[in-house]
Amino acid sequence: MTIKPTLQAGSQDGFIGREKLIAHSEEFRPRVVQVTNGVYVAIGYSASNVTLIAGRGGSIIVDTAANPVDAKAIVEAFGSHLVRPVKAIIYTHNHPDHTGGATVFAGDDSPGIYSHALLQSATPSMGRGQRDGGDAFGMHLPAEDFINAGTQLEYGRTTPHTRQGFLPPTNTFDGDEKPITIAGIALHLISTPGEADDNISVWLPEQKLLIAGDVLLKTFPNIAPLRGLPTRPVDQWITSLDKLLLLEPDFIVPGHMGVIENAAEARNALTAYRDAIKFVYEKTMEGIARGMTPEELVQQINLPEELAQHPYLQEFYGTVAWSIRGIYCQNAGWFDGNPTNIWPLPAKERAEKLVALSGGSAKMLENAEAALAGGEFQWAAEQADYLLDLEPGNRAAITVKMKALRELGERQMNATARNYYLSVANTLKARSLQDSDGLRHPA
């Protein structure tokens, strides 16, 4: 068995990952695209796409951007295509980047606000438990450190999060599907859980146009996000994509990035997305049944080459490795099956023993610095962690960790990992500067 690179997402090729992530920013170039007669999509003006459907005597808006500032820019970009009154607003799901600008589109029109009933009980999507200033969206990174946020150019960096532009749903549905007609347009609202439990797709049968929300995006899906959220409902995500394939759409408007404008490409993208999620899910479940550990599964499971190269499956947002860990936990719990790990040593006790074994703190620091110099950035960070477990204010160890995280971050093609590494690196840098000013850092 070949050992997988310890760094995922292309990092063994030096800075190729970063170059790919930079090129990926082109997806977020602001533009309004006419997809078919009477359907326009504003891409890149906000964290998510906004779709305008021109109906008889008024308009329908699907998703509303992240905030009122972005929503106003989109109203302006739609120009005369947006004919008032806005008769309906449809939320594909609860995430704030899709629901934050509704007031602007509603204006004085009092539109019906449509969503799945699950939207009202959705868990907050910004995540919990981000350590040492870690932030997958890179909201506080300086411009020189920031490239993009994986599915969007940026989120919350120029306009802070606010729920001020959100309007609560007035028309919700339960269950699988709800056909409606608004402004003479026949629509099917279809429950398609995936990135969000409440995700719906909007199907226009006459136009054969599918507005998919975040169930299909031009990146490997974020099945198990870094930002402290439960693993997404993977089995339901697969079922959702099966359902969408049966529609045989000619056009797909995803929740972020560019649209798909022909049936062959639509089928190809939906199929690849479904196959990739299914592959990772089934291989992980088979491994669990055979008693394999998450660590072993991460080493063994690779997408088949054709899927690994597919443009909709590049690891800009989610990764195969984190998905395996998430699916393992979701289905088999936290315990990896090795009895040594039933009651592992507390981190501090393990660190004491390992540091002693390596010849003491000074020796381990020397090893860590050598690892950093030799390009073994993960090993440098891990040794710095042992030193910090023993002495949280150890400035030399903080410096090693900060430099190692920066190197790791700069080699990522995954935006969320990059943003997280660099956010923590900057926090550690501030901490080490503070200490050098003679201020005591609280242990």
Ligand SMILES: [Zn+2]
């Ligand atoms: Zn989204």
